[in-house]
Amino acid sequence: MIRYSKTFDTYLEMNKFFRMDLFNTMTLHTWIKRLDIDK
Known part of the structure; x- marks a missing residue:
């Protein structure tokens, strides 16, 4: 579960x-x- 959360956090950051x-x-x-x- 912790592993999944970390992956999900990374995904959100990206x-x-x-x-x-x-x-x-x-x-x-x-x-x-x-x-x-403007030109």
């Missing part, structure tokens, strides 16, 4: 980082679009 990365990517794309519009 998931959190993945979501942050996805969010950063989206933000970057939004900024690039804004810069393109």
